[in-house]
Amino acid sequence: MKYKRILLKLSGEALMGDQQYGINGQRLREYADEIKEVADAGVEIAIVIGGGNIFRGLKGASEGMDRTQADHMGMLATVINGLALQSALEEIGVKTRLQSAIEMDKVAEPFIRRRAIRHLEKGRVVIFGGGTGNPYFTTDTAATLRAIEIDAEVILKGTRVDGIYSADPEKDKSAVKYDTLSFREVYEKGLNVMDMTAFTLSKENKLPILVFDMNTPGNLKKVVSGESVGTLVEN
Numbered sequence: 001m002k003y004k005r006i007l008l009k010l011s012g013e014a015l016m017g018d019q020q021y022g023i024n025g026q027r028l029r030e031y032a033d034e035i036k037e038v039a040d041a042g043v044e045i046a047i048v049i050g051g052g053n054i055f056r057g058l059k060g061a062s063e064g065m066d067r068t069q070a071d072h073m074g075m076l077a078t079v080i081n082g083l084a085l086q087s088a089l090e091e092i093g094v095k096t097r098l099q100s101a102i103e104m105d106k107v108a109e110p111f112i113r114r115r116a117i118r119h120l121e122k123g124r125v126v127i128f129g130g131g132t133g134n135p136y137f138t139t140d141t142a143a144t145l146r147a148i149e150i151d152a153e154v155i156l157k158g159t160r161v162d163g164i165y166s167a168d169p170e171k172d173k174s175a176v177k178y179d180t181l182s183f184r185e186v187y188e189k190g191l192n193v194m195d196m197t198a199f200t201l202s203k204e205n206k207l208p209i210l211v212f213d214m215n216t217p218g219n220l221k222k223v224v225s226g227e228s229v230g231t232l233v234e235n
Contacts, residue, residue: 002226005046006044007146007147007156008158009143012051012052012139015081022053023084030217047082055074056074057073057135072102082129083107096125097127099116101129111146117150128142128146138197140194154210158212166191177231194209210223211233212230
């Protein structure tokens with residue numbers, strides 16, 4: 001395997017499958033199977049999931065809610081998704097731990113860096129919920145922060161698109177896919193990889209980002225094995 005320790009970033013919307021809302025059980029099982037295959041190969045896996053399939057703080061704020069309250073609701077949504085993924089993984093024999101940036105000791109451990117690293121060393125999949133625990137930060141930023149804290153070698157951003165394109169490939173058929181990019185090129189081309197806070201944090205800490213299609217079976221293992229899948233952004 002090319003990578004020994006990874007942080008996998010999944011969007012909440014990805015869990016909807018072909019639904020308009022909530023969690024699609026089939027999609028959840030598919031993701032669990034993909035993660036198990038990589039874990040069985042000895043890769044240490046940490047995961048951050050968004051909460052957009054349940055509630056998005058920005059949307060709530062745009063509709064008149066207090067932004068801090070709305071963001072806290074979004075953070076709680078990520079814990080719900082984390083619990084769902086934890087259940088799906090444990091049903092197929094993968095040992096997991098769910099850690100939350102917001103203390104809720106009845107359902108998750110508090111995030112403690114050393115404990116998270118120890119879980120990874122013991123072969124457990126660690127799911128980070130609750131974002132950063134602070135409003136005004138996205139789960140992209142939470143993923144980058146946690147990846148740096150646990151010394152992950154790469155952030156794997158699983159999406160429904162097979163990499164980074166010059167334009168939205170679902171809207172522009174002439175969009176060109178990039179195999180590799182530097183952080184500088186992403187800035188210069190104005191490409192949307194992560195929010196600017198998360199992206200700058202990755203750049204400053206020399207943490208590569210690999211964007212790939214999580215919905216294609218076998219892609220996660222190919223990425224971790226070092227095969228040319230998706231788009232790699234690095235210094």
